[in-house]
Amino acid sequence: MTPGEELKLRSVERRYGDAVALESLDLDVAPGQILALTGPSGAGKTTTCRLISGIEAPDEGEIWLGTRRLDELSPQARHISYMFESYALYPQLSVRDNIAFPLRAPGHRMCYDERTIAARVDEVLELVEMADLGQRMPAALSGGQKQRVALCRALVQDPTAYLLDEPISHLDAKLRHKLRGAIRRRLRDSGVPTLWCTPDGLEALSVADRVAVLIGGRVEQVDMPMRVYLTPASVKVARLLGDPPTNLLEGELMHQSDQLVFRCNGLSIDLPHAVARRVETVAGSRKVVLGVRPTELSVAPASAAVGAAAEVYTFEPFGKYTITTVQLGGSLIKSKSFDQTPLRPGDHVRVRFQSSSFLLFDLQTGKALR
Amino acid sequence: MATIRFERVWKRYGQVEAVRDLNLTCDDGEMLALLGPSGCGKTSTLKMVAGIEEVSEGEIFFDERPVSRLAPAERNIAMVFEDYALYPHLSVFENIAFPLRIRRLPGAELERRVAAAIALLGLEALRDESIRRLSGGAQQRVSIGRALVRDPELILFDEPLSHLDGDQKIQLRAEIKRLQQTAGLTAVLVTHDQTEAIAMSDRVAVMSQGVLQQCDAPQQLYDHPRNLFVADFIGEPPMNLIPVTLREAEGTTFADGGGWHVALDLDAASRLRRVARSDRIILGFRPEHVEPIDVSASEKLPNSLAGRVAWTEMRGDSHVVALAPIQSRASGSADGGEQQVTIEVPGTSPPEIGEPILVRVRHDLLNPFDAETGMNLFRRT
Numbered sequence: 068m069t070p071g072e073e074l075k076l077r078s079v080e081r082r083y084g085d086a087v088a089l090e091s092l093d094l095d096v097a098p099g100q101i102l103a104l105t106g107p108s109g110a111g112k113t114t115t116c117r118l119i120s121g122i123e124a125p126d127e128g129e130i131w132l133g134t135r136r137l138d139e140l141s142p143q144a145r146h147i148s149y150m151f152e153s154y155a156l157y158p159q160l161s162v163r164d165n166i167a168f169p170l171r172a173p174g175h176r177m178c179y180d181e182r183t184i185a186a187r188v189d190e191v192l193e194l195v196e197m198a199d200l201g202q203r204m205p206a207a208l209s210g211g212q213k214q215r216v217a218l219c220r221a222l223v224q225d226p227t228a229y230l231l232d233e234p235i236s237h238l239d240a241k242l243r244h245k246l247r248g249a250i251r252r253r254l255r256d257s258g259v260p261t262l263w264c265t266p267d268g269l270e271a272l273s274v275a276d277r278v279a280v281l282i283g284g285r286v287e288q289v290d291m292p293m294r295v296y297l298t299p300a301s302v303k304v305a306r307l308l309g310d311p312p313t314n315l316l317e318g319e320l321m322h323q324s325d326q327l328v329f330r331c332n333g334l335s336i337d338l339p340h341a342v343a344r345r346v347e348t349v350a351g352s353r354k355v356v357l358g359v360r361p362t363e364l365s366v367a368p369a370s371a372a373v374g375a376a377a378e379v380y381t382f383e384p385f386g387k388y389t390i391t392t393v394q395l396g397g398s399l400i401k402s403k404s405f406d407q408t409p410l411r412p413g414d415h416v417r418v419r420f421q422s423s424s425f426l427l428f429d430l431q432t433g434k435a436l437r
Numbered sequence: 438m439a440t441i442r443f444e445r446v447w448k449r450y451g452q453v454e455a456v457r458d459l460n461l462t463c464d465d466g467e468m469l470a471l472l473g474p475s476g477c478g479k480t481s482t483l484k485m486v487a488g489i490e491e492v493s494e495g496e497i498f499f500d501e502r503p504v505s506r507l508a509p510a511e512r513n514i515a516m517v518f519e520d521y522a523l524y525p526h527l528s529v530f531e532n533i534a535f536p537l538r539i540r541r542l543p544g545a546e547l548e549r550r551v552a553a554a555i556a557l558l559g560l561e562a563l564r565d566e567s568i569r570r571l572s573g574g575a576q577q578r579v580s581i582g583r584a585l586v587r588d589p590e591l592i593l594f595d596e597p598l599s600h601l602d603g604d605q606k607i608q609l610r611a612e613i614k615r616l617q618q619t620a621g622l623t624a625v626l627v628t629h630d631q632t633e634a635i636a637m638s639d640r641v642a643v644m645s646q647g648v649l650q651q652c653d654a655p656q657q658l659y660d661h662p663r664n665l666f667v668a669d670f671i672g673e674p675p676m677n678l679i680p681v682t683l684r685e686a687e688g689t690t691f692a693d694g695g696g697w698h699v700a701l702d703l704d705a706a707s708r709l710r711r712v713a714r715s716d717r718i719i720l721g722f723r724p725e726h727v728e729p730i731d732v733s734a735s736e737k738l739p740n741s742l743a744g745r746v747a748w749t750e751m752r753g754d755s756h757v758v759a760l761a762p763i764q765s766r767a768s769g770s771a772d773g774g775e776q777q778v779t780i781e782v783p784g785t786s787p788p789e790i791g792e793p794i795l796v797r798v799r800h801d802l803l804n805p806f807d808a809e810t811g812m813n814l815f816r817r818t
């Protein structure tokens with residue numbers, strides 16, 4: 068195995084007619100590192116993969132692998148392992164032959180004898196729990212099984228980089244959990260850069276060394292998973308992450324004597340001094356979006372002494388936690404709790420905001436106020 | 438609305454037994470979920486209620502009325518399908534009005550009932566919109582409106598959310614539950630998605646290979662699964678299941694296996710002595726049903742496991758942590774290889790890889806299973 072090299076995108080742009088699919092994209096993925104590219108559908112995740120793999124060419128910018136200009140090489144000469152979102156299995160080949168295909172291709176980076184190929188195929192099939200399905204034809208597989216075969220075909224190679232486009236989205240929860248960990252460890256050991264695309268923000272946080280949030284062809288934020296989660300750069304990022312995502316309330320910041328207060332729809336929240344220090348309120352008040360994580364507000368019976376009066380909209384027990392949605396002022400706000408007594412729609416309750424880490428965004432620009 | 442009761446219901450397709458001896462009740466105003474992997478019999482069960490499939494043996498009752506010989510149209514059931522099954526060339530209003538037009542309901546009455554359904558589902562702004570221009574979530578709301586407008590005795594939801602993505606799914610999941618509770622609907626939900634079943638239903642019936650495994654309130658199902666199938670099927674990450682051998686030493690009962698040596702609390706130990714038929718059992722506990730304890734505390738603390746962090750995974754407001762056993766004692770378990778244990782800890786700062794951690798399973802959330810029958814040894818029934 069040759070040592071891995073860094074994958075770099077510099078000011079990469081891609082346009083389809085008048086539509087800008089990717090705008091001035093800069094990304095760095097170190098060897099052995101997983102960069103998760105996450106964002107809603109249409110954000111440009113797949114386009115990014117196609118440009119790196121060479122299926123499409125960028126209109127502007129450069130793609131580098133170490134000291135080589137990747138975008139000047141043919142797709143074959145790049146030796147990139149690319150798992151398509153659509154799987155793209157060969158229908159006339161068995162599961163085993165589909166997986167072995169890239170290893171037998173004349174242009175592959177290494178040369179393998181059939182025994183080595185068989186051993187490698189066995190190993191990846193074992194990893195995805197399909198050891199007994201090697202002789203099946205793709206037509207006889209479920210959607211989740213096809214996705215696992217496509218994943219195997221990507222993992223079996225010794226590439227210069229991995230591009231995985233929604234590698235585990237169609238698997239059941241249990242297998243997803245298992246494979247997230249197993250694939251992540253394997254990719255890190257491979258010593259080459261990996262780009263892992265997923266619309267699932269939580270999956271991105273779980274698998275990645277760094278997360279890039281892509282929205283509308285632009286990178287909104289690139290950072291370590293914990294930092295993206297704790298300090299989202301914009302309202303758009305906050306809306307995408309968390310289970311359920313952060314509550315976002317539009318309102319006004321103002322000073323009342325010594326206290327910084329957030330107001331919206333008759334709701335008034337005193338903000339801790341640590342938050343107050345982060346923002347300067349120009350000329351008395353300022354329009355903002357306040358972000359409150361569902362775990363940072365609690366729902367108590369109406370008889371409780373403190374808290375804002377609210378009405379239960381929905382109550383969902385998930386076993387390990389419950390999500391209570393309350394109607395407060397004109398907004399629906401979600402609370403996530405690990406020890407909530409059961410409630411029903413229409414119940415009167417009191418809501419307490421117990422956060423030391425409220426998020427604040429400028430209402431106009433949507434950017435975080437730090 | 439009605440109560441539904443299955444009495445010794447079987448469904449056979451030739452030699453294949455799709456549903457075996459099903460006894461189950463869905464109460465008036467209750468949402469009952471049928472949950473299981475594909476081929477478990479949940480869809481066959483739903484089809485028998487709807488009258489799309491015949492009952493091979495046994496009887497289904499709506500209240501006290503047997504219905505298995507009735508044609509689908511005579512059962513007054515409404516169905517909501519995964520692909521909405523709307524008329525694409527008709528407006529929202531006309532789609533919802535359709536079942537009433539077939540029944541030739543008078544204009545004013547029709548208008549009133551459709552308007553009520555539209556208001557209930559918050560579709561006022563989309564009333565005259567063409568179906569083609571609606572999002573998946575809005576289309577499914579229309580199909581629920583079409584189901585409700587007939588005033589059925591029972592609503593059947595067949596994988597209602599499986600074609601929706603992320604946000605819309607979360608939103609409609611809550612909306613359906615709210616609607617069912619506020620309107621007091623009797624409803625049966627068929628789903629392969631445990632999150633949906635648990636969040637939306639009053640009770641969940643878990644099926645496997647045609648056999649009902651357990652029917653209980655979600656929390657009960659989650660905390661006290663009746664057998665290994667339910668234990669393993671419900672929950673993500675899945676429940677830890679460790680094959681162990683029970684051993685008595687110094688007045689304490691230990692469970693040894695997978696490299697772990699767990700001192701059981703006195704109550705659990707005495708219950709196990711009464712009910713376990715063998716000293717080889719399977720010890721189960723959920724990843725989130727543990728609490729970390731100070732490492733300086735005694736390792737002989739009941740129901741505790743001493744491990745070393747093998748890897749961690751961030752899950753937003755919590756971390757999943759895999760622990761490998763610390764092999765320090767020479768008590769020598771003959772149980773073969775080492776088995777990692779998964780725990781889930783709230784908070785945003787993960788432990789370091791290699792760090793020693795002592796955790797204790799929370800009281801009453803240790804579930805031992807019979808290694809042969811797979812039944813939960815601590816269940817009363």
